[in-house]
Amino acid sequence: MTFSFLKGVVFISEYGLKIKNIEASTLFEYNHGLRDHYEYKDAMFTNSLFKDYITANGMKSWDGESTKDIICLEFNYGTRSFEEEIKHIQKIAKKARLDYKLAKSSGSKLQITRQENKKKKIVELYNFALKHKDDYDKKSKEEIRTLFYNDGVSVEYLTYKKKGQVKRREIIHYKMLYRSTGKAKKGSCMFIRDSLYKKAHDFLYMGIKLPKHNAKLVEISAYAPLISSAIVGRVHINPRNVLILKDIDTICKTNIISIETDANKQCIAVPYDDYELKSTLFDGQALIDSSVFPSWGRGYVLLRQHFTKMAAFCADIQGFYRDYFGDQYETATVTDMFGVEHYVKDIQLVTTDNACKWRKFGISYDYWCEKVEENGSLFGVVKTAHRSKLGDVQKMSYQMVNSLDEQIMPDVCDESLAYINRLKTDDDFFLEYLQKNANFSNDFDVLVDLCRWNNDFLQSSYFRERKRKIIMSYVINFKAGKVIQNADNLVLVGSPYAMLLYATCGNPEIVYQDPTFEVEDGAIQCYTTRFEDDEYLAEFRSPFNGKNNLGHLHNVYSDEMQRYFKFCPEILAVNTIKTDFESRNNGLTYWASVQKCA
Numbered sequence: 001m002t003f004s005f006l007k008g009v010v011f012i013s014e015y016g017l018k019i020k021n022i023e024a025s026t027l028f029e030y031n032h033g034l035r036d037h038y039e040y041k042d043a044m045f046t047n048s049l050f051k052d053y054i055t056a057n058g059m060k061s062w063d064g065e066s067t068k069d070i071i072c073l074e075f076n077y078g079t080r081s082f083e084e085e086i087k088h089i090q091k092i093a094k095k096a097r098l099d100y101k102l103a104k105s106s107g108s109k110l111q112i113t114r115q116e117n118k119k120k121k122i123v124e125l126y127n128f129a130l131k132h133k134d135d136y137d138k139k140s141k142e143e144i145r146t147l148f149y150n151d152g153v154s155v156e157y158l159t160y161k162k163k164g165q166v167k168r169r170e171i172i173h174y175k176m177l178y179r180s181t182g183k184a185k186k187g188s189c190m191f192i193r194d195s196l197y198k199k200a201h202d203f204l205y206m207g208i209k210l211p212k213h214n215a216k217l218v219e220i221s222a223y224a225p226l227i228s229s230a231i232v233g234r235v236h237i238n239p240r241n242v243l244i245l246k247d248i249d250t251i252c253k254t255n256i257i258s259i260e261t262d263a264n265k266q267c268i269a270v271p272y273d274d275y276e277l278k279s280t281l282f283d284g285q286a287l288i289d290s291s292v293f294p295s296w297g298r299g300y301v302l303l304r305q306h307f308t309k310m311a312a313f314c315a316d317i318q319g320f321y322r323d324y325f326g327d328q329y330e331t332a333t334v335t336d337m338f339g340v341e342h343y344v345k346d347i348q349l350v351t352t353d354n355a356c357k358w359r360k361f362g363i364s365y366d367y368w369c370e371k372v373e374e375n376g377s378l379f380g381v382v383k384t385a386h387r388s389k390l391g392d393v394q395k396m397s398y399q400m401v402n403s404l405d406e407q408i409m410p411d412v413c414d415e416s417l418a419y420i421n422r423l424k425t426d427d428d429f430f431l432e433y434l435q436k437n438a439n440f441s442n443d444f445d446v447l448v449d450l451c452r453w454n455n456d457f458l459q460s461s462y463f464r465e466r467k468r469k470i471i472m473s474y475v476i477n478f479k480a481g482k483v484i485q486n487a488d489n490l491v492l493v494g495s496p497y498a499m500l501l502y503a504t505c506g507n508p509e510i511v512y513q514d515p516t517f518e519v520e521d522g523a524i525q526c527y528t529t530r531f532e533d534d535e536y537l538a539e540f541r542s543p544f545n546g547k548n549n550l551g552h553l554h555n556v557y558s559d560e561m562q563r564y565f566k567f568c569p570e571i572l573a574v575n576t577i578k579t580d581f582e583s584r585n586n587g588l589t590y591w592a593s594v595q596k597c598a
Helices: 024-031 049-056 082-106 109-131 141-151 194-204 217-228 317-328 357-361 365-374 398-402 406-425 427-436 444-453 455-459 461-479 496-502 508-513 559-564
Strands: 003-006 009-012 016-023 040-046 066-074 153-160 166-178 189-193 233-236 242-245 248-261 267-281 285-289 300-305 308-315 333-335 341-343 349-352 378-384 487-494 523-527 536-541 550-555 571-574 591-596
Touching (some): 024 066, 024 141, 040 066, 049 194, 049 217, 066 153, 066 166, 166 194, 189 194, 194 217, 217 357, 285 496, 308 349, 308 357, 308 487, 349 496, 406 461, 444 455, 455 461, 496 508
Parallel strands (some): 523 550
Antiparallel strands (some): 003 009, 066 189, 523 571, 536 550
């Protein structure tokens, strides 16, 4: 692997290493002599900080392209008993007899030969099952998972000669290492060669030793793999220059309807006036100084490190500190939640304790810093903000459309109708549409190239017919709810200037002095350069559940936001102080679809 260094950022020159993704049930049967092969497909051991570590500590690869030291196992199926196997073979045989009759009636010698070969294979399977009757062991996928988790699993690799004979056999024993949070629903997880297990486990778990009783197994299984998350780059941040502050709870009084159960256990809707909604400010959020922020990050990076995850937004932290402290800047300090004093001139990143999952396991700030330093003080960048391929418009989902009143549908559809009419009448615009939506399964690139080669091709009957069908397909999609708007999917950040103020002293009361946003009747103030100052916007949580996730925003520019924050148009700052924004959006995710109100 080769790296290029620029402003403390490492660019990755490869996607990762190819590994085997094996179906566990077939491996179990293969190891018990019930199969002549186990089923697998190619997978990727993606670039991550963990991959960097294990590569430097014993993991071997073939030509830097693949490795046998790491495998992925999926637990989708269980295994059959002998009786179930016989029934399965009989079912296959019954279908094969019908297929053979059809082949005979067709008179195709090729089809008849194929079905005869299939019948021979079924007979072989039946005889094999009878011979290994005592070897069958019915297990559910959960039982196989438990067995492999506890005891590990051996995988045999065969190398063949040109004529098909086995040249070499290699058996590697693996131990379960971690279950990826992204694969939690499917239950797939990573196994590693047992000789590398201790090093890898100690790295992922930061050497944390769990107690024998009341161990936080679920939590540590979720947080330990954070450092194995796939990354697109790295950024160097001194962990001792990370200011970690306590999260702040804020209260918003509003009218709500609570769904409760009565004495008969029936659901009822109970209205409450001036109900106190509590939300947590800056939850999982961070501000990163522009001096260390990667130039390709577009104002936002999702960071990973040991038991740490945060959405970090680019801010001129040091410029703010200089303005705020004035002549005291060089000697000014702020104390973090652990009692550690930091010179403000050294601070590179500001976050809160919810981003630091290591605190749940009794780990000290100094210990975490040491582990990050052992890892080169590099934080992995999982993703950044990016532009929509549709340009200044974005498609709504049918859930969004269904949440709106029928009376405003003409206004909602205006943008789409104008877009369709322009596709019909503007050849250049239509060709631009083809370029943006070209892929391997359509002929859009060919049409564009033909038009560039000879502009008269635009007038040909073939092109006009293809254009009609393409536009018709777009219209059908539009009728299915894919309505376009002057909108985009934006990354959310909550009251960032208030977070800067909080980073001056660690006193929660200072956040209420934020001059960039005010509490407004009928709307929640926000800031994004994607739309003009003083515009009113409709906000849809992503993923969108219903009308309860629909918000009304007021875009407000301020000198402070424009001066201290290096945001791209795909970032949206929202006032989360004394508003119901977080509660309305079910606790918030990183994304929301925002569009200009008609």
